[in-house]
Structures are given as structure tokens and as C-alpha cells.
Amino acid sequence: xxRQKEFNQDEVLQKAMEVFWRRGYEAASIQDLVQHMxxxxxxxxxxxxxxxxxFLQALDRYREIQSRRVFEILDRPGSxxxxxxxxxxxxxxxALSEEGRRGCFVGNATSELAGRCKETAIRTxxxxxxxxxxxQRALMRGTEQGEFRIHDTRAVARFLYCVLQGLVLTxxxxxxxxxxxxxxxxxxxxxx
Numbered sequence: 139x140x141r142q143k144e145f146n147q148d149e150v151l152q153k154a155m156e157v158f159w160r161r162g163y164e165a166a167s168i169q170d171l172v173q174h175m176x177x178x179x180x181x182x183x184x185x186x187x188x189x190x191x192x193f194l195q196a197l198d199r200y201r202e203i204q205s206r207r208v209f210e211i212l213d214r215p216g217s218x219x220x221x222x223x224x225x226x227x228x229x230x231x232x233a234l235s236e237e238g239r240r241g242c243f244v245g246n247a248t249s250e251l252a253g254r255c256k257e258t259a260i261r262t263x264x265x266x267x268x269x270x271x272x273x274q275r276a277l278m279r280g281t282e283q284g285e286f287r288i289h290d291t292r293a294v295a296r297f298l299y300c301v302l303q304g305l306v307l308t309x310x311x312x313x314x315x316x317x318x319x320x321x322x323x324x325x326x327x328x329x330x
Contacts, residue, residue: 145177197258
């Protein structure tokens with residue numbers, strides 16, 4: 139008779155996500171993971187597979203939960219320009235916080251593994267495409283509402299996503315609020 143798991147799989151996966159997000163794939167040891175997850179090695183392997191499989195599941199969880207939280211602001215009713223501004227201003231505030239210093243897990247995974255891990259590249263590209271679509275939907279709505287005239291909403295959506303990722307990455311090295319606000323100011327001028 140198989141023994142029942144004595145832990146909540148979602149909660150344990152959330153804890154693994156936190157370790158990978160904070161430390162990265164290479165720096166997160168199995169010991170770090172099981173200690174933070176509160177389970178033993180065998181339970182980790184039986185439930186999630188090896189470290190790489192666990193990493194991919196943690197990345198999927200981040201995309202499902204964290205990424206959605208960041209971009210939900212773009213789907214709010216009202217002024218799209220205001221929503222885009224708010225998204226970038228909140229990104230600056232989050233990036234300047236202690237927790238924000240860890241950056242974006244998708245961005246971190248892209249820079250650490252996507253160049254040499256096909257599964258990571260696929261997942262990070264899906265995340266980028268999803269963010270791009272969210273930006274593009276908002277830009278199309280703003281154009282329809284007459285807030286701005288954008289001829290290629292897809293290109294502007296891609297630009298906004300790339301700037302957002304660059305902003306978060308820059309904040310990992312520099313906590314210079316003025317630098318980040320200058321980036322936001324120039325970025326938002328594209329919508330004028």
C-alpha cells in the first residue's frame with residue numbers, strides 16, 4: 139500500500155519557487171530546496187522529479203501566479219495610458235524593495251538557463267508571448283478609446299515588455315530611483 143503524502147504539494151512547490159527565484163538554478167542546492175520545502179529528499183524526488191524538473195515546475199508556478207499579478211493592471215477598465223504608467227511605477231517600487239532585488243524569476247531564468255536549456259527557453263518564450271499579448275490588448279483598447287495612435291501595437295507591446303524586463307534587471311544592480319524613473323519617463327513617451 140502506497141504511503142500518502144503528508145504535505146501540501148502546492149505549498150511545497152511555492153517554497154521551491156522562492157528558493158529558485160532568490161538563488162537561481164545553479165546556486166540552489168538540493169539541501170537548500172528540501173530544507174526550505176520542509177520535506178526530505180526522497181519525497182522531493184518522488185513528487186517532483188529531479189532538481190531540473192522541480193525548477194521547471196517552479197517556473198510554471200511563477201508564470202501562473204506572479205506574472206498574472208503584474209500584468210492584471212493592464213486589463214483594468216479606464217485609461218490604458220494610466221494603467222501602463224501605473225504598471226511601470228509599481229515595477230519601480232517593487233524593484234527598489236528588498237524583495238524586489240531578486241528580480242523577475244522569468245527574467246532570471248532567461249538569463250541563466252534559456253540559452254542552454256530548451257525547456258526553460260520554451261517556458262520563458264511563452265511567458266514573453268503572454269505578456270506581449272496582454273500589452274497588445276491594452277494598446278489596442280487605448281487606440282480604440284482614442285488615447286493614442288499606435289500603428290503597430292505588436293511592436294510597441296514587445297518594446298514595453300523588453301523595457302520592463304530591462305528595468306527590473308537594472309534595479310538588481312542599481313537602486314538608483316532617478317535612473318529607473320528616467321527610463322519609465324522615456325518609455326511612456328512612446329505612448330504620447
